[in-house]
Amino acid sequence: QHRDVLVLDVGISAQSINNLVPGSVGGNWKMKVIADALDSISGYDTVNMIGWTWLQGESDTTMAVATYTNYFTDLEAYYASIDCSQCYIVKTREAYGGNATIAQAEIIESNPNVHLGTDITDTFTGTDYMIDNLHYTQAARILIADAVCDSIPTEYYGDFETANILLAAIPVVIICAVLVCAITMYARRD
Numbered sequence: 001q002h003r004d005v006l007v008l009d010v011g012i013s014a015q016s017i018n019n020l021v022p023g024s025v026g027g028n029w030k031m032k033v034i035a036d037a038l039d040s041i042s043g044y045d046t047v048n049m050i051g052w053t054w055l056q057g058e059s060d061t062t063m064a065v066a067t068y069t070n071y072f073t074d075l076e077a078y079y080a081s082i083d084c085s086q087c088y089i090v091k092t093r094e095a096y097g098g099n100a101t102i103a104q105a106e107i108i109e110s111n112p113n114v115h116l117g118t119d120i121t122d123t124f125t126g127t128d129y130m131i132d133n134l135h136y137t138q139a140a141r142i143l144i145a146d147a148v149c150d151s152i153p154t155e156y157y158g159d160f161e162t163a164n165i166l167l168a169a170i171p172v173v174i175i176c177a178v179l180v181c182a183i184t185m186y187a188r189r190d
Contacts, residue, residue: 004044008037013135016059017100021074031078038082049084053117053148057092057100058134068103076113088117088148095125096133118147 010030012020019026041047054075060068079085089108092101107114120143124130129140136144 006037006041006047008034010034011055014059015056016063017056017068017071017075020056021071022078023074027075027078034082049082050152051086051088052079052084053088053090054104055090055144057097057104060100061096061098063099063103065099065103065106068100069107072103072107076111080113085113086152087114088151089114090117090144090148091119091121093121093125095122115151117151118144120144120147 010033012026012030015026018024020030021027022031038047054072076085076087079087089104091097092104094101097104108116121136121140124136124140125133129137129143131137
């Protein structure tokens with residue numbers, strides 16, 4: 001669709017949610033990276049902030065569900081403050097998520113701005129998609145990204161109905177042209 005896309009990776013591996021919220025070392029670093037990136041955007045009339053993805057939880061398996069939810073609410077407030085209110089959670093694996101998995105499910109169920117981005121990670125346990133029992137390989141990360149992208153509603157621009165009709169007509173036109181050429185060559189042969 002000839003639209004520019006900016007994706008920011010502000011993930012910090014192997015961290016508890018309490019080091020990823022505003023006011024924490026990791027949270028403040030993340031907010032600075034995002035602010036610097038948004039400040040550097042120029043030449044666009046509008047920037048459409050589609051959403052943020054949350055992939056975290058194995059570090060918080062024993063954290064109280066209410067505590068995890070409160071930290072998540074702090075994160076959500078920050079993203080809402082920069083007009084990025086839609087969140088897509090990559091479900092923490094059931095086998096290793098503990099209370100974080102429970103908290104995420106409750107957040108998704110109760111909050112209209114928070115959506116299940118994917119639960120494909122539950123299929124990775126005991127496979128080559130895991131480096132160890134906690135971290136995903138690059139192949140797994142690609143599968144996760146594809147699944148999350150598929151869950152995000154997308155606005156389409158342009159007249160795809162007309163384009164699809166025209167594209168469907170191309171094979172018919174080519175077949176007709178081949179037939180006309182074959183008939184012409186056969187007629188000229190006589």
